[in-house]
Amino acid sequence: MKLKTSIKLMYSIITCFAISCNSMDPIPTDNFTDATFWQSSANAELVVNMAYNQMYSADKMWNDEALSDNIFEGRSNTNQRSIRNGLVDPSLGLFSSEWGDIYAGIKTCHVFLANIDRVPNIDRQLKNRRIAEIRFIRAYLYFRLINFYGDVPFFSSDILLSETNSIKRTNKTVVLQFIHDELSAISSILPSKNQLSKLENGRITKGAVLAFQARANLYEGNWQKTANYCDSLINNQAIYGNYSLFPNYEGLFQRENENNQEVILDYSYVPSLKTWNKLYGAAPLSAGANLNAYAPLQSLVDNYLTINGKTIAEDAHYSADDPYKDRDPRLAATVVFHGAKWTAFNGNIQTIYIKPGTGNNAQERLDNYSGPSANSSSTGYYVKKYYDRSASVTFESSLNIFMFRYADILLMYAEAMQELGKFNASIWDDTIRKIRERAGFTSSDALSYPSGATKEQLSNIIRNERRSELALEGLRYYDIIRWKAGKTYLDGPVYGAKFSNGNRDYIRLDNRRFDENRDYLWSVPQSQLDLNKNLLPNNPGHSN
Template structure:
């Protein structure tokens, strides 16, 4: 079995496979696969598993999800994410259709595999059961994306024909979520633990991944008791799931040198000479080789990082917005490139990035429509110094990691009224210590902090720890906090009007009656009226 990074072979391969019923009296072609001969090969079946992994997630999905949030600004064009955030989306928006089509394409792969794998000879029973569990995990993950974007969706658990797909109505979200939970639980029992995988198989789905994703699924339902149950299980029973721990170096988490480290529970694999992603070609500083900047962090993200003493910038009277990058959460420097940041160049040397107007470098802020940054910042997390000249990167994208499990545990215990010094020390304190905090004001349990302030602290900790990892938008949606974070003017650095005011960018709009769910794509409604009524606010 090849590493799941080897999935590039499947694209051209699948073009020639005909997954349709054939008349058994017909002569079988010798130069292409058919439904009759494809499933005679264990290697072919593994290629289908690889294809399903390929359809599950990607770097592009992560970055596009992040662009839906209040962390970043897409400034070069009117992208689908920007249209959504500015309140101008309608059912014909391309992102609504592409997300739907990609998920159902992946589901078809899963269903075809599950419908046919028992026909394949010469696969050990244990391997077959493991592959089935992997596919069931991927299928649950795809349905999870669908319901979080669209709410009620067409739901089925075996392959269906095109004509059948045009007659299905939408199934309520609760029913689909019940299935998702069932599948994650089933996969958890059948998948191997992290310690039982090695070599090329170490990127496969494990018991720990199923447990962590189950916790995330319950998190998005605000089912705090179940979140606590599954995160406690993963934290306290590593004999069952494998050994996970916080990687000692926060910035080092997101480098090729440290792939598959102790914190990674599940990632999406890339390989520099075979399968790559290239977001940083349009996101890195121009001085290190990017062609332009189309995707940059917002001032609102920068402002969310606390000071080294544990206070927010609004709480500490000594905070100086004209010298705003000193004494800040170390994760800021690991996530965002600001004026004066150090960055490694591809040749291994270090360079200082100068962005402030008047600096006279290619990275200098000019205006929101220039080739350089529109916000006065550049992204740093996932910057790959080993990428080639056009920033084709083989760096894996982490889908879920142990710090997220700790943060879920902290939030659930708080919402259940169980937050205390012990929980704090195991979760928030551990995460902050790893980040580089040493001040007691940041590390010690804030006993007596009012409920609203503690909730805000825990939520902001998620933002700081997980920024630019594609999760922020989903957190805002589950908190029903759209008006707080996704409405109003968004800003860049204090570089406007001779460095006296913050850059003013888009004015975003969030409609509480509409924007927690996406529209069913117009193209799908045109083919199947049973998908109506559409989600509120989008018409029919």
């Protein structure tokens, strides 16, 4: 589904709904009123498309990555960087903008649900399906909200402006139960992936509902239900759709392979009409990118195994002088390191020179590391994943963004079974081995079940596999938070490549601070606390 919504028109419509346009107003000739808008099924589709637009985006995915230990934003003191450095208070802009964006999306959903019955002559089956899609989107928005803020104002139908200034926060567990109940209720109404026409690609399906249920239970630590939902999606494809791993990892993130068998749900973009350009500030400068603002960290690079299936600390063949040789192929598909190959928009293949003093000419030396505040990467790395070779020269891309994909289902199943004490060689072969084979591993040491590993070691193997497979897809921060591992991954100095002090030392960047008593939840925005004292007390560690 390509959402070609007129954003300007839709914001006008939603604004009108939000302030309850007076039904006595004359009908304008260049716009709609509440009295006329719902007389058209095409207009109802516009609201559905608006809700899809508000559910997620590439910007949200990349900004979520910046909250993690995968990415460093070196160009400016962004809100994400402030959070990671422990410099937060309730007035931080991101706390307010995220809250406002989510509730705006929830508003759109409630407007649709309150008015869809007014549309004359709408096909009943289509109407029920669109209602189910809207309920999924609303559940997704509430899920994002509680993962940031914990207890939140909750309502399942539109409320008056006066009520917004007095409503209290609802316990997170109540909202989670609502999410699970909604997903259970809509699953039978939605089609499977196999039932979608080509024009419907990107629509919410039964498979997306199961994937969402699995993720919600994963974040709650409900391992049995996580395993059950994943197992259903894996083994009942006649009901939910045929899903499998796309055979080429790097190709998974190229536009010519969109809507392949691994996609469970993605966020759609449209050439020329709806695009994103985050890589303009993250790709190599010699490839035409702008000043670097967004770069992978050394800890992400170090997470990738050697081709022998060992960590860099375990593999005797690993050399710090040639650190990118014989590594997990997903590293080269995700991160641009010194000596990596880059395919330009015109199809030419170039070598990227990042190590100081390398490169044969001024153009090649554009990517050389020259300091944390230089135009080039502040970490000594650039981003490759989600590079759209068909994008414009300013990296305006129409590449869809994954929300749920099949590899994540396999990884969630592996983690849940491990936590339940049921993980074994058979499950390894059906999950981790398949993922590694698709990545390009061939060594038996990399592919065979580590029978001698302790439970803790096996848990770490699965966690690290998750990081390598899903890096730069917006999930790492939430994994760290649900593991209650903030001190492990989000505290202390962060490093870039070994390009400092004459290539003798790793680049040292920010000294991040994670407060165990505060940073697992965000503050309720100060603007909301000023309007509604019933939102108090604030989350632990944040001022009221």
